[in-house]
Amino acid sequence: MNKIFSLIFLFCFSFVFSQSTLSVFRADNHKPIKGAKIYCNNQYITETDEKGVATFTTKCSKVDVEINGFIGDEVVVDKIMELELDRQNAKTHEIEGVVLSNESDPRALAIIDKVFRNFKDNSPNALDSYSYKSYEKMSYDVDEDSIREYRKFIDAREDSLSKLPNREFAQKDKKKKDSIEGEQMMSVIKDSKMFLWERAMQFLYSKKYGEKVNILDNRISGLKNPVYEMLALRSNRDKIPREILPENRSLYRYFLTDSIEIDGRENFVIRFRQVDYKVPVNRRKYNGYLYIDKETYAIKKIESNSKVRTDGSITSVWIPIQNKWFLKTENLKIKMGSSEFSTVKKKDNETAEEKKERLSKTKRFGNYAYMKADYFDFQTPVELKASQFSGYTMGVQNADGTLLDQYRTDSLTTREKQTYVKIDSLGKKYTLDSKVKVLTALLRGKFTVGLVDIDPLQTKYNRYEGFRLGAGFKMNERFNRYISPDVYLAYGFKDRGWKYGAGIDFRTTLERNSFFRIEYFHDVAASGRFSQNLWNMKMSINNTGMSIQNDKYYKYDGFRAGYEIDLSNSLTLNVSAKRQTEEAGFDYRFMNQSGQFTTFSSLATIKFSPNSKNIMTPSGKYTFDQNFPEVYFNYEQGYKTLGGDFNYSRLDVLYTHQFRTILGNTGTRVYGGYYLGEAPIWHAFEMGGLDSNKNTGILSNFNFTTYLGFATMTAGKYFNDKFAGYFITHRIPWYFKSFGKNTSSFDFIYKGVIGNMKNPEYHQFEFSPLDHLYQEVGLEYNNFLSSRFNLGFFYRVGHYANNNFKDNFAVQLKLKLLEF
Template sequence: MKNYLKKIIFILAFILPLFNLAGFAQQTEVKQTVITGVITDATDKDPIPYVTVLFKGTGIITKSDADGKFVISTRETHTELQFSYVGYKSSFVSVKPGESQVINVKMQSESQSLSEVVISSNKRPAYRNKNNPAVELIRKVIENKSKNQGKAYEHISYQQYEQMSFSLSNLSEKFKGKKLFRNYQFLFEEQDSTKIGGKLTLPIFMEEKLSQNYLQRNPDKKKVVVLGDKHVNYDSKFIDTKGMSKYFERMYADINIYDNNISLVSNQFLSPIADASPTFYKFFITDTIKTHSPQLIELSFIPRNNTDLLFEGKIYITMDGNYAVQDAFLTVNKNINLNFVRALEAKLDFDKNPDGRYHLAKTNLIIDFGISQNKGGGFTGQRTVILKDYQVNVPQPDTVYQGPAHVIAPNAEKRPDQFWNNQRMADPSLTANINIYKNIDTLQTIPSFKRTMDLVTLLFAGYKDFGPFEMGPVNTFYSFNNVEGFRLRLGGRTTTALSNRYFFETYGAYGFKDEKWKYFLSGTYSLNNKSIYAFPQNYIRGSFQRDTKIPGQELQFVQEDNFLLSFKRGENNMLLYNDIYKVDYVHEFENHFSYAISARKWTQRPGGSLIFNNFDANNLHSVDHINTSEITVNLRYAPFEKFYQGKLYRTPIIDKYPIFNLRYTAGLKGVLGGEYNYHNLMGSIDKRFYLSQLGYTDVTVEGGYLFGKVPFPLLTIHRANQTYAYQLNSYNLMNFLEFVSDKYASVNLDHNFNGFFFNKIPLIKRLKLREVASIKVLYGSLRDENNPNKNPDLFQFPKNSDGVTTTQSLDRTPYVEGSVGVGNIFKILRVDMVKRFNYLNNPEVSEWGIRARVKFDF
């Protein structure tokens, strides 16, 4: 039983990180009318989806979901509901104003008996865009997008309430009845069994926010003031709650149907009213709602290919000359090339402005995830966004836009329960899971839960918590290489349980082949009285490290002595033994600009087959070590960056925004034994470009220049990879220490087609595979003053056992490698065939290679 619980929480922990203003608190004296119910066929009793429901003679409209369920509310006094659907007679039902009611409606079919049936063909006519009234209508909508999405207004202001909930869903009564859960029944919630996520759920996360938003055109300005912020709080030593919030925010992003592309679950879907939508969608006029003012046209749409990242559903278009979207229902086909998504529904409701145009008033987005498409437990998330007090062309004082664009009110996280109850009154469904706040607080006091989360943290984050101290990371306890042989390592660090100001970290390692001890010790003082791993960081650190390093090996999100990286191709017998004394100062800002200043005294000694040799009076002379003293300044700017903070690394939640890096290093000769004067400047830009249905491209542009005369260990040693893992930022067929430069420029492009081609191949499309391709180009050169072939007093380039030089500079020809591959194998694996296009005569190089990478995508 215990193992069963641990498996459930194990899955949860794996998926999540991979996820008092009086004016606002006042209640209106007009009571709200709330109608819920189910619409079915009067004959066969099957639910009817997407039925238009409205208060007769008004613009208050909604539609039933895929299960025929609907909810509609108003504070106005209306006494009759109208139900309309093509092929059925319109139904009218009386309601009682100011009350909550359940009204189930049975609709009668309009079908009539025919005296004669003539069958002309069993083949449907081919769908065409030409002379298609539905396509002509959607083109009118596209033509009028600019004025209908608010760009015609100089000033806009509104309040936004949003609620995000996430649950372990589709659970069985057998699961709930396990003996292990006998004392934890308070965690489970029951809902209507026809809803997405099934009858039995276990809520695990919820957050609510209320913000005041101001927008201005010419010049463009935006101000967001967060008035309230309430969310579930997990123990930070187990889960980064803020990171989880950002993860869900990316997965369940805002939906603007007027944008060409809509971001959901880390992918981009083409909007049904995108400029190119007639190329990818089929449109059908399925109903005309004449009782609504203005008259509405119900326009249904489906993808031309049901495996593409496209929606299907209905939109309602106003026939008043504005051709605006008045309502929308979006879902996806079950065959879509989207991992783990079992169901997706989005409902968009629009309200009319005084000038007759419409603005988005409410969005309700539900996504259900699961390994099995139709059964078994899974995860269900729901995000509801409500906009109110919407005002247009009401200028705000300039003081409103002063200061940061995003501001959190001082008491935002201390709002009382009544404050939030007032916000939830707009939709009764928003009160469904509010017990989660106290339930999670209670859960975290239970010893068995703490023990289980402790185990999960050990397995995935790699640390075992002992209160003020934690041991790890586990995946570095054992590794091996040709120089050190078997390597054992043990280490750990202090936690906030010891101090919010002082942090210490250490490890010790021993190589059984080189019989040398390696160790590390650091002490850090937090200047903002919070964990040094929490954003924004502001600390000063002093450290000493004696350890080995592969020249030029720069890894992201993994440590070099990770056991899985011990397996390498070719020769791997050149290491550097390093003694590094270092002082760092790091300061991050809320706008995601940061700077870091470090001072380093660095001693490098060659290891394995690596030798430092130079010519002294024409005699070859061996040098035991080199000393350098450096000052480094790093500048980084990542606007709108989102990430999940793990125990070791920040895992980025990649979006469309660029990341800028600039680093300057100065070598100081004569300072603390430094032997060289030099200046090294490096800059890079990383950005993801979304190409709608063609997928996305990750682009990295980088360049550097070194001023001064230095030996090759201080040159830019280009990032190589001799493991069998595909590394995005390394050259996967380049050998360690193969190329060095004192000036270089590079561009890396990695493109994911998201199955654009595979989706159109019969049978293959069922596998939901995705095409990937990459190209990496590196230009570099070495001035004569830094080239040992021209300057014999410099360290000579390394040679192999056959006396052949294995390190060189790039000539006028750039180094180029590319790959094509298949991603999403078993939903987690990417395999690339990599080709190296030049420098094939260098010793011990491979022209071709197969590399694999584990990557979790939706």
Template sequence: MLFFFTLSLQAQFQINGIVKESASNQALAFATITTNNGINSITDVDGKFAVISKTPITFFTVSYIGYTKIKTDVQKNTGFYTISLTQKTDHLNEVVINPENAALSIITKTIALKDNNNPQKRLPHFAYKTYNKLIVSANPDSISGQIDSIIVRRTKKGIYYKIDSTNYKFKNTVNTRHLFQTEKISQFQFTDNTLKETILGTKMAGLKQPLYEILSFNLQSFSIYDTKYELFETKYISPIADNAPEEYHYKLLDTVTINGRNSYMVYFKNKKKSKSKGLEGVLYIDQNSYAVAKATLRIRGLLNITSNHEFEYFPEENIWFPVHKNFRIIKGKNDDDIRIFGGTIQFDGDVDDFKSRKKQPSDYIYLRSESHNFDIEKNKNTVLKNPYFAVEIEQNAFDKEESFWNSYRKDSIDIRSKKTYSELDSIALRKKIASRVRLGKKIINGYLPIGFFDMDLRKIFSYNNYEGFRLGLGGVTNERLSKNFRIEGYYAYGTKDGTFKGSIGAAVRMDKEANSWLGFAYTDDVREIASTTFSTEKKPFKIYDPRPINISTFYNYVSWKSYFETKKIPKTESIWELTHSEIEPKFDYAFLHKEKLYTAYTMTTAMVSIQWSPFSDFMQTPTDRIETEKRFPKFSFQYSQTLGRLWGNDFNFSKFDFKTEYEKKYLNGQKTSLLFQAGYALGDVPLTHLYNTSPNNITKENILKRITFGGKNSFETMFFNEFFSNKYAFFQFKHAFNRVTLFQKVKPSLVLVTRAAWGNLDHPEQHAGLDFKTLNDGFFESGIELNQIFNGLGLTTFFRYGPNQLPRFEDNIAIKLSYVLNLGF
């Protein structure tokens, strides 16, 4: 029998057991356990319980509304008790929505009064400190005795085993230490409806420089009163949200005393049949104020997750304030493997024809996080420093002495935790864990560190219809050379055009906290004509970008650029550039300006590009600002202006570009994405710098010959160089459904897509050499994406309709392949 996770090595007295219904022998979840010394506990979703006490436990009672209460004496040398409850004849059945139901009446009052009981609504100011400890471990007592053995052969005389060295090492490891451990001390301040966390100290076993991603990982909501309660970065409807009675069944279990005040125990469960679709748990509701005095929330699915919130009553303010919370993850039962913090966890199958397998070490791994709040100050008006940061890390947070930790820890650190730090620090040094973590983070962003140089993996190989195979080498110096200076560049060769290209530049850091850099660069390269790029946009790393394959119209640019990039303005990133370029179209084109045809021209431009994320949460680290919680909408602005006759500038024009993105993730796992983008160019603009609205179709007679790879936000039925505009608006709608299992390894993700664009071109007679149309009447396409059908490969189909629909039906259809590469990070 698995022991409950939160066994403390400091505890002197403990009882464990399981509560069942006598008639059906089924486990009873959330039965109340009360000991002789006043400790209250409840059984978990499997009917199990564990009670730990520093004073002797002589007896305990088990009660459950609708069942006869049982008193059990604690026997010497008995650690596990099986309790069977008998149902009363006047038992309380689980209720559905009913105005007369006691539980629903309690919940209705709780919802009505929640603003009065929510500290973030009731109190204008408060502050407190928190000690948090997170571990990934396994309980040695729960590990099967056969985990360290494997079957060699079967004979008539029996089964012969041998030791599996990997599993044997795992058993020995968890007997002495945890697999991962981190501690954190934070100061929380609330004022002006803003809650800010300042990390005073943090340490991670095996890492001198903690991973910021783990520090910002949201395991559970701060408040039980949030409309959408968050568990493990997934949001669920709170059991006390305004619309909660439409989502949950409620049942009154018992009444208990918490902090000397009587409270109702109300069980709630999502109405959906699937256990993985919603929360279930117990709310302890104060009988006088109808505030939440304690809460237990659970999810059973791919993961079994448990979240607990405990509160302390402050009579002066008549409010329950959070003082303790914990969070636990263990494996659920499913035939899909999942990943937590980079490690794979395997699952037994939950389908009828799935064959169970031998237990692996990962079957016993759990994650546990525990937070204790202290030094609570209420109604103390404090001025927040940098309130636009949700989290800020103090400069010396990574260098705290052991005395600092001993002064804040709830309990003295046990031998197993001490060994975790000492052994993981030693292993990290021996196996160069810090270097491997650094390597992984670099590769995620598209770089391979080689000494003091980060090689850009994007520059090694690509293909397009003009250059052919583009082979190159490039990158940037890293922090090993200097944290305040960098040199970057690349060199490439096109096998089809037979030309070398390259860039070289350098920059110096001006502001460490805002990550501000001042730099310059020289570039001689080619670029797709009429393409729109936002300088602040960070494109995800792709080993292979399929869209440029069929592009054949490029222009060469030789440019000298100075730039300044910064995150100084809160919740923004901005780039300011001054560029002088020599432009030469690499296709048959001439631009008519003032009765002169230009086949090459000079431009001197100033540009500012800003990305603004007003609703996102950010973390200020000692060296950078990180977006920890991405929220929408997000906005991008870009303005370019040629500078008159400076440096022999041939044309005078202005360009205004705007983009906004919005995503909504639903509680059922589906997602809707919206994208709006627009541009407006004024003045004398050559075709190379107009807008093409991102086409991605090739001019072939046969549908099958037009099959290529699809893009992310491109028109799949629009042919290259078909439309050009100096002003346009683009809209895209996507709705992604949950992946559907057709076969064991065939699990496509269905996405519905609709795109539309409108535009116009002033003075089309100025552009000679290409035949094209304008977007006055608009362009429309819709389609279906079946992504990740098998091993990341998918299939998409789009149809073109509206005023620009083509005469032949088959020419309006585009079939594309899609590919999603999972690097495992």
């Protein structure tokens, strides 16, 4: 143990007190600036020489650079740093006519292309194995440069308010409470940050066993319990930085400006800036810098700044180990609004002059999010065992903060220590754990109120029920960690029918997803639905449109019992048996029989997702990073026993994958189903039509996107007992800006499906087997007009196309959040 402490001490000492070299230049002509003074926490360190260079040691993570006649700036401390300063007088820029080119340097783009192509080979995951640790500190606070002024202001404000006689609030109770709580918080953050979060992690990787992330310790101010969904937040550690991605090229302009030697290796220096400003008046000439290793075309360092100095910056630094590049440090400062205090009360009908006077007497303090991450104790190759990779991708070894001292790469300041003391007391007083629980539940598509999780997805619309109003209620882990009962209730205003159900889960362990379930249900469903068992929330929401226009519904009532278990991080198994009565909700006869039918069946579902990343939480398994490929397989067997009327077999499979090539991003879905035996039509497969085939004016060709549906196909028309389908989407590698900050692009989409029905005469209602290939092509406009929606245009081609353009054409709207 003493050796470990010694190693950590030596690392911290070498990191904190290593020598740094800073070069300072003029932004307009890149000439060195002599006499630029460098400060650490307002304490003078040194200044630049005739070559604009200063060499120093400091324990600060950032230093300020100031000189008369120039706009001062700050820079993240590293071994080698560069900084350009703008002249202070804006008119000087206008006279000099400094207008930046709006075209990127082709040489810089060529280098960035190589960086992107080589990223995978330069990644640590190209090694056979490795391990390392990290320490991260994230906080939310008043601007560090304004803390002293903030304290003086709050002290004077409190003194002034305390002298008011019989001070009362004239607001309503809620406003009074908010005002009191606001003043308490203002007083607290004189000596404390508003938020502080520390975590220490261990990263293990083996080509044979995969990846494992262990949370060594964690602490969040104001919260007694860890927030597992936050523990899964990621950084640039294993991602291609956004400044390198091809889809973001239209957001920046890149310029190859220099080369520099760092640790004995030559580096290209590429400066970049946002595309939406041309003249650097009172602003930085460039947004940031890319340092690219000349030998490997790996990223050595990225510094990305806001246009306005006070809005923040992000810096990431990598180091080479075994000729692969590991992230070494990250440093972030982002402005998150401001706190405003007015000494003049707002009047109900204030004039323009009164408003101007009030605003002039308003005091503002910027609020910032800070993050600092250090990665250390790199080892490669390393001997790893299969047992070290058991369980989910991310595991929590400790989460109460008691071990953080072993991993901190710098000690807590007095202000940070006070954060745990003061914010923890406020967290207990205002039950922040409960409030955070509500927010994290939204990531799972539900709302939490005390002991109950509320599922709003029972409320929906379809042609059979019309508007369906309902909700589900499930007791969460605060009720009991092993037992969780649930109920749901819904009402359809068109069919005037109540739907309801109840169930209960019995967990067998808290270490992984493993539970028994029994349930009762009385509900309706669209005929021929493709199985959605074990689909995640986004996939399920994406596919809700599949049943909107299909009016071939059936009623069912019965019981189900089952068991679900994660056999590994990648493999999930669900088995169940059910007995239910079924009845058509439309004009239908099966083999000349109508009325109620009884089925008894078993179902086995397997999900294989080898690259997705999960963590176990008190609420159950949480997938924090869904990666492809994924496979879903369902096999249902009907029996003529326990009252069942039919022997039948039904299986379906879905394979989905995404991959990137030099030609762009490609996504694929291949799916199909096979049904054998004799059972009503709702046990067969409806082909995924979304079109109502009704003339409803301008909306007749419009529908919402679905995961497996066809925009131009008539809903409820085509049924098969066997089929195969595919969905291919390819992002055209052309990215552009229209409005706002989002980058837009186009996806080319091609869909097809074919099937057949062995005995269509068994089913007496109007339908058609889809015995020819049904094809649909489309073009999807991503981030339509810089919004968070994608707009798709689809056209039917091939055998089922007709001469009427309107019948072949459809428009779809998709929420960008639903992704692929």
